Amino acid sequence: xxxxxxxxxxxxxxxxxxxxxxxxxxxxxxxxxxxxxxxxxxxxxxxxxxxxxxxxxxxxxxxxxxxxxxxxxxxxxxxxxxxxxxxxxxxxxxxxxxxxxxxxxxxxxxxxxxxxxxxxxxxxxxxxxxxxxxxxxxxxxxxxxxxxxxxxxxxxxxxxxxxxxxxxxxxxxxxxxxxxxxxxxxxxxxxxxxxxxxxxxxxxxxxxxxxxxxxxxxxxxxxxxxxxxxxxxxxxxxxxxxxxxxxxxxxxxxxxxxxxxxxxxxxxxxxxxxxxxxxxxxxxxxxxxxxxxxxxxxxxxxxxxxxxxxxxxxxxxxxxxxxxxxxxxxxxxxxxxxxxxxxxxxxxxxxxxxxxxxxxxxxxxxxxxxxxxxxxxxxxxxxxxxxxxxxxxxxx
Numbered sequence: 572x573x574x575x576x577x578x579x580x581x582x583x584x585x586x587x588x589x590x591x592x593x594x595x596x597x598x599x600x601x602x603x604x605x606x607x608x609x610x611x612x613x614x615x616x617x618x619x620x621x622x623x624x625x626x627x628x629x630x631x632x633x634x635x636x637x638x639x640x641x642x643x644x645x646x647x648x649x650x651x652x653x654x655x656x657x658x659x660x661x662x663x664x665x666x667x668x669x670x671x672x673x674x675x676x677x678x679x680x681x682x683x684x685x686x687x688x689x690x691x692x693x694x695x696x697x698x699x700x701x702x703x704x705x706x707x708x709x710x711x712x713x714x715x716x717x718x719x720x721x722x723x724x725x726x727x728x729x730x731x732x733x734x735x736x737x738x739x740x741x742x743x744x745x746x747x748x749x750x751x752x753x754x755x756x757x758x759x760x761x762x763x764x765x766x767x768x769x770x771x772x773x774x775x776x777x778x779x780x781x782x783x784x785x786x787x788x789x790x791x792x793x794x795x796x797x798x799x800x801x802x803x804x805x806x807x808x809x810x811x812x813x814x815x816x817x818x819x820x821x822x823x824x825x826x827x828x829x830x831x832x833x834x835x836x837x838x839x840x841x842x843x844x845x846x847x848x849x850x851x852x853x854x855x856x857x858x859x860x861x862x863x864x865x866x867x868x869x870x871x872x873x874x875x876x877x878x879x880x881x882x883x884x885x886x887x888x889x890x891x892x893x894x895x896x897x898x899x900x901x902x903x904x905x906x907x908x909x910x911x912x913x914x915x916x917x918x919x920x921x922x923x924x925x926x927x928x929x930x931x932x933x934x935x936x937x938x939x940x941x942x943x944x945x946x947x948x949x950x951x952x953x954x955x956x957x958x959x960x961x962x963x964x965x966x967x
Contacts, residue, residue, distance in 0.1 A: 608927055609926075609927070610922070610926065610927035610928055610929050611926055611927070611928045611929070611946065611947075611950050611953060611954060612929055612945040612946065613928055613929060613930050613941040613942065613943065613945070613946060613950075613954045614929045614930050614931050614941070614942065614945070615896055615931065615942045615944075615945060616779070616803065616804040616805065616896075616945055618810070620929060621810060622801075622803035622804060622810035623803055623804060623805070623806075623807045623810070623945060624807070624945075624947075625807055625808065625809065625848065625852065626807055626852075626855060628851055628855050629807065629808060629809075629848050629851045629852045629855065630848075631851075632847050632848050632850070632851035633809070633844045633845070633847065633848040633851075635847070636843050636844045636846075636847040636848070637843075637844050641843055643830065643831050643843065644831065646843050646846050646847070647664055647665065647826070647846065650664075650665060650846050650847065650849070650850045651663045651664045651665070651822070653850055653854075654814060654816065654849075654850060654853060655816060657787070657788075657853060657854070657857060658787045658788050658791060658798075658814075658816050658853075659788035659791050659792055660788075660791040660798065660816035660817055661817065661818050661819040661822070662816065662817065662818070662819040662822035662823070663814055663815065663816035663817075663822065664814070664815050664816075664822055664825065664826060664829070665802070665812055665813070665814060665841050665845065665846045665849045665850075666799075666812070666813045666814065666815050666829075666839060666841060667811055667812065667813065667839040667840065667841050668801060668802070668803070668810075668811055668812065668813040669776065669778040669799050669800055669801040669802075669813040670714075670717045670813075671813055671815075671836070671839040671841075672799035672800070672813045672814060672815035673714070673717035673718055673774070673776060673799050674717050674718070674720045674721060674835070674836060674839065675815055675825040675826075675828055675829050675836045675839060676774055676797040676799060676815050676817070676821065676825050677704070677717075677718045677720075677721040677723065677743075677744065677774070678692055678721045678824075678825060678827075678828035678834065678835055678836060679797075679821045679822070679823075679824030679825030679826075679827070679828065680743055680744050680772050680774075680797070680821060680824070681695050681700050681701060681702075681721055681722075681723070681743055682700070682824055682827060682828065683820075683824050684820060684823055684824045684827065686827055688700065689827050689828055689832070689833075689834045690833075690834065692721050692722055692828065692834065692835045693720060693721055693722030693835050694722050695721065695722045695723065695743075696722070696724070696741070700743075701740070701741055701742060701743035702722065702723050702724060702741050702743060703723060703724050703725070703726050703739070703741040703742050703743060704718055704723045704724070704725055704726070704742075704743060704744045704745070704746050705725075705726045705727075705728060705734055705737055705738070705742060705744075705745050705746070705771075706725060706726075706727060706728075706745070706746045706747070706748070707727070707728060707729060707747075707751070707755040707756070707757060708727045708728070708729055709729075709751050709754040709755045710746070710747065710748040710751045710754075710755060711725065711727055712748065712750075712751065714748060714776055714778070715746060715748065718744075718746060720835060721835060723743060723744075726742075729755075729756055730756055730757070731756075731757055731761065731765060734757065734765060735765070735769065738769055738771065742769075742771055743771075743772075744771060744772050744773070744774055745762060745765065745766045745769075745771050745772070745773045745774070746773075746774050746775075746776075747759060747762045747773065747774065747775045747776070747795075748775075748776045749775055749776060749777045749780050749790070749894060749895075750776075750778070750779070750780065750894050750895040752894060753893055753894070759775065759790070759793065759795075760793060762775075763793055763794040763795055764794075766794075766796070767794065772796040772797065772818075772821065773794075773795050773796050773797070774795065774796065774797040774798075774799065774817075775790050775795045775797070775798050775799070776799050777790060777798060777799065777800050778799065778800060778801040778804070778813075778895070779801060779804045779805070779895040779896050780800070780894055780895055780897070781800070781804075781805050781806065781856075781897075782805060782861060782864075782865075782897055782898065783861070783897065784856065784857060784859075784861055787800075787853075787857065791816060791817065795817065796817050796818050796821055797815065797816070797817035797818070797821055798814075798815075798816050798817055799813065799814070799815055800813060800814050800816075801813050802814060802849045802852060802853075804896075805856070805896075805898075805944070806849075806852050806853060806856050807852050807855070807856065808848055808849045808851075808852030808853065809844075809845045809848045809849060809852075811841070811845060812841060812845045812846070812848065812849040813849075814849065814853075864944075865898075865899075868898055868899045868943050868944050869899050871943035871946060871951040872889065872899050872900075872901050872943055874951050874952070874955060875901060875941070875943075875951055875954060875955040875958070876901060878955035878956070878958075878959055879903065879955065879958065879959055879962070882905075882959065882962055882963070882966075883909055883966065884905050884906035884908075884909030884910050884966070885903065885904070885905050885906075885910070885962060886903075886904040886905065886906075886938075887901060887902070887903060887904075888901070888902040888904065889901060889902075890902050890940065896942065898942055898943075898944040899942075899943065899944075900931075900940055900941060900942040900943070901940065901941050901943075902934065902938055902939075902940045903938060903939050903940070903941065903958060904935070904937055904938035905937050905938070905962060906937070907936075907937050908967075909966060909967060910937075910962055910965050910966050910967070911965050911966075911967055912937070912961065912962070912965035913936055913937065914932045914934070914935070914936050914937060914938060914939055915932060917930075917932070917939055917958075917961055918930060918932035918939060920961050921957055921958070921961065924957055926953060928953070928954055928957055939958075941954065941958075
C-alpha cells in the first residue's frame with residue numbers, strides 16, 4: 572500500500588466515525604433524556620412556552636439550508652425582497668424576533684444610512700442625534716423598552732393635541748403598539764396621519780396580530796414607515812425569528828446595525844436556517860385556507876364546551892381577543908361553593924397530570940382560559956377530559 576493511500580485512509584476514518592455517530596444520534600429524544608416536561612399547549616404561543624411548533628415544510632427548508640454555505644447579506648437581500656413582495660412593503664429583513672425588529676428599526680431611524688453614526692448608539696443624545704420617541708401612555712406596557720436599547724427616551728402622551736405639543740427637534744419617532752389600539756385615544760390610522768403631517772417616522776408593533784392574514788400588509792398599506800412582527804407565533808416560523816418591514820431607506824439603515832456588521836445589533840444574529848425557515852413559514856401561512864382553520868378552532872371549542880356544559884356550577888364563556896392572539900378561546904369558570912377549587916390549583920393539577928397540559932390562569936380566582944389553535948389533532952379531547960375530571964373531583 573502506498574503512503575498516500577495510507578494517509579487517505581487515516582483521514583477518512585474519523586469522518587466516517589463522525590457520520591456514523593450522527594446517524595445514531597438522529598433518533599435521540601433529548602427531552603426525555605434530560606427529563607424535560609413536554610405538554611399539551613392549550614394556552615397559546617407564549618415565549619415562555621416556546622411559542623409554536625414549526626410545520627414539516629418549515630423544518631424541511633431549515634434542514635436544506637443547513638447543508639450549504641451562503642453569504643449572510645445575500646440571503647437577507649433575497650429573502651427580504653420576497654417577504655416585502657408578500658407583505659406589500661418596500662423592503663424587509665428577518666430579525667431575531669419582534670423585539671429585535673424594534674431595536675434594529677429604531678437604530679435605523681436614528682442613524683439613517685450614515686455608517687459613521689452607527690457607533691454612536693446607544694448614546695444618541697450625547698452625540699447630537701435625535702433621541703426621543705413619542706407614544707401613548709396606554710401603550711407603555713413594557714415592549715416599548717426594546718427601543719431603549721438604542722438609547723432613546725420616551726415621551727408619553729394621551730391626545731393628539733398633546734402629541735403635537737410634545738414634538739421637538741429631539742423627536743425621532745412615533746411608536747404604536749397595535750395590541751393596545753382599543754385602549755388609546757389615538758388609533759392607528761390617525762397615528763400614521765399625525766406622523767405624515769409632522770414629518771416624523773412611525774413604527775408599529777404587531778407581534779402577535781395575525782390572524783387575520785390581512786394584517787401582514789394592512790399596516791404597510793396604511794402608511795406606517797416600519798412594521799414589526801414575531802415569526803414564531805401564528806406564522807409558525809422559528810421562535811427566534813421575526814420580521815422588520817417598511818420603507819426601503821429605513822430598512823437599509825437598520826441593516827447597518829445588524830449582523831454581520833458591528834453595532835448595537837451585533838448580538839441580534841439570525842442564522843441562514845432561520846432566515847430561510849421564516850420565509851418558508853410566511854409563504855406557507857399566506858397560502859393556508861384560513862376559513863378552514865377558523866372552522867377547525869371553533870369545532871374544538873365546541874367539543875370542549877359540550878364536554879363540560881352538564882357540570883353543575885360551571886359557567887362557559889366564548890372569548891375572542893380583539894387584536895393580539897385573535898383566535899377563538901374559552902373561559903371556564905365555576906362556582907366555588909359547588910366546586911372547591913381555585914384557579915391556581917386547577918392549573919397545577921393540569922400541569923402535573925399525564926399528559927401535562929398548560930392553560931391560561933391569570934384571570935379571576937375561579938376560572939381558567941384555554942385556546943385551541945396550538946393544539947395538535949385530537950388533543951382537544953384530552954384537554955376536555957382532564958378539565959372535566961378535575962372539576963368533578965372537586966365538586967361537593
